[in-house]
Structure formats: C-alpha cells, structure tokens
Amino acid sequence: MSINFYSKFFPLIKKGVASVPFQLRPLSTRTDLFNVENKSEEYAIFRLNKPPVNSLNLEYLNLLNNQLDEFERNPKLKGIILTSDVKSTFSAGVDILEMYKCEPKRLEAVWRAVQDFWIKLYGSKKIYIAALNGHVLALGCAIAMSCDYRIMVDNDKTKIGITAVLLGINAPSWVKNTMINTIGFRETEKSLKFAKIYNPHQALKLGLIDEIVSSDKLLSRSEEVMKTWCKIPTLAREMTKESMRSETLGKLVNNREVDVQEFITSTMDPHLQDNLGKYLASLKKK
Numbered sequence: 001m002s003i004n005f006y007s008k009f010f011p012l013i014k015k016g017v018a019s020v021p022f023q024l025r026p027l028s029t030r031t032d033l034f035n036v037e038n039k040s041e042e043y044a045i046f047r048l049n050k051p052p053v054n055s056l057n058l059e060y061l062n063l064l065n066n067q068l069d070e071f072e073r074n075p076k077l078k079g080i081i082l083t084s085d086v087k088s089t090f091s092a093g094v095d096i097l098e099m100y101k102c103e104p105k106r107l108e109a110v111w112r113a114v115q116d117f118w119i120k121l122y123g124s125k126k127i128y129i130a131a132l133n134g135h136v137l138a139l140g141c142a143i144a145m146s147c148d149y150r151i152m153v154d155n156d157k158t159k160i161g162i163t164a165v166l167l168g169i170n171a172p173s174w175v176k177n178t179m180i181n182t183i184g185f186r187e188t189e190k191s192l193k194f195a196k197i198y199n200p201h202q203a204l205k206l207g208l209i210d211e212i213v214s215s216d217k218l219l220s221r222s223e224e225v226m227k228t229w230c231k232i233p234t235l236a237r238e239m240t241k242e243s244m245r246s247e248t249l250g251k252l253v254n255n256r257e258v259d260v261q262e263f264i265t266s267t268m269d270p271h272l273q274d275n276l277g278k279y280l281a282s283l284k285k286k
C-alpha cells in the first residue's frame, strides 16, 4: 500500500487547477484572514478569521488551499486544530455571492477551489481536529466532517447541518459520501432530504460531532485530544487513515470534471438563481 497518500493525489490537484482556461484574480495579500499558531513542532492551531461568517469566496479558498499545502510540506507537523476567531461562526460555507448572478468561468474556478480544498483536507494524512466555536453550515459542515474529530461548543443556539435542498440544490456526491461516512446512510438521507439543522446535543447523539465542551474549554480540550493522538505511531495511523478514506477520495479525484459541470449547470439554472436571490435577501433582512 502506498503511504504517500497526499502526494498521490497532489499532481491531480495541480493538473485540475492548471487546466482552468483563464486568469484567476490575484491572491489576496491580506494575512489577517487566518492565523496559524505553532503550539509545538507537532501541532498547530489554524484559525479562520473572515468576519462576519467565514464565507468562502475564491480568493479565500485559494489562500486556505495554500496554507493546507504549507502544512503538508512540514514533515514534523502531525496535526492541525481547525477553528475560527469569528464570534459564533465556524463557517457559513461558500460565499453565496459567488453563486448568485455569477459568471460561469468564475463559478468554475470557485468550484475547482472547493474541490481542491476538500481533496487536500479529506486526503491529508495529518490529524485534523475541528474545534467548532459556532455555526457550521453547508460547506462549513462538509469541512468539519472531513476532519478526524469534531469538538463543539455547548450552546443550544449554535447550528450545524446542510440545508442545500431548501434552495433547490442536490448536494454533490462527495458531500453525501462524507456525511454517510460520518453518520451513516439512513441519517444522511434524512438529514439532506429534509434539510436538517442540529444543535450540538442533537449532533452529538447522531455522531455528527464527537464531543461537546463549554466555550472556555474548546481549545484546551482540542489540544488535549491532539496531544494524545500525536503519541500514536505515525505510520500506522497514516496508513489506517488512507485505507479508510481512499475509496471516497478517489470517487471525486477521478470524477472532477463531471462534478464541475453538474455544479455549474445546477447553479446557473434560473429557478435556483431566483431561490438564491430570495435567500440572500432574507439573510440581509435580519
């Protein structure tokens, strides 16, 4: 079995990006959109910081993808705690403004960056712990589910889930598969079909998250878990992760173009655009 899990897929990621037939907007030079704190040689805390809700637009996805690459280039680094500095939100998913009244080429680049992000995160051999300080919605939920472990704040107002179907979106198969691998087929079917949103205690019961802690203990508990897992023999842990995830990962890696086309076609649909417009207006009205 190949132990070079990440690099096995990396050339494909590069190929995908390089094949975008137009110039992406230049990367943002802002460095305050996230923060990386190296707690030791073995693990780091990676904090998203794009108020108000850490929504993921193309430039931000590109920045985050670069940072995931940076982590992979560090052989001593065993794990990353992924969290957010934005009060009460981990991530609200893709920036809806990227999907509404969008230009197809930009939309294509956004979706390729989303695919890259998921492939890099889900396919990483490193330990990722999601420290969920606030709302975890749509792609934000897919990101959390792609980590190895999820710890969430004990706050009944905090929401986690995917409500794509309310907007007329059929969640992509890799999102479905990630959820199936987390909570099982039947619960995934109910969750996606009926646009279920859970509070932390409901999510814990379902297995969508692994632990609930008070907000003041979120990081200390995440570090405690990380330190325990850093002691597990690295090679065996990595090989186990690879063997558990490679089949799901391969389904997107070998099917990226179809996934891109499906996303573009469904997002450009006039009915979906209409829904997105109403949804955006309802968010702004609050």
Ligand SMILES: CCCCCCCCC/C=C/C(=O)SCCNC(=O)CCNC(=O)[C@H](O)C(C)(C)COP(=O)(O)OP(=O)(O)OC[C@H]1O[C@@H](n2cnc3c(N)ncnc32)[C@H](O)[C@@H]1OP(=O)(O)O
Pocket: 052, 053, 055, 088, 089, 091, 092, 093, 094, 095, 096, 097, 135, 137, 138, 139, 140, 142, 159, 162, 163, 164, 165, 167, 169, 171, 172, 175, 280, 283, 284, 285, 286
């Ligand atoms: C459904 C498809 C699944 C698709 C699932 C399939 C997965 C793969 C494809 C992924 C697609 C996506 O992720 S699509 C993204 C779907 N995301 C969502 O539906 C989440 C929508 N957001 C929320 O529910 C809420 O904002 C929430 C996160 C709980 C925070 O609530 P709060 O009351 O704290 O804050 P709000 O007042 O609502 O929001 C603050 C501002 O942020 C803006 N804002 C909020 N979310 C935003 C977003 N995703 N993109 C852009 N802008 C957003 C609001 O318009 C406000 O703008 P101003 O009024 O101007 O300040």
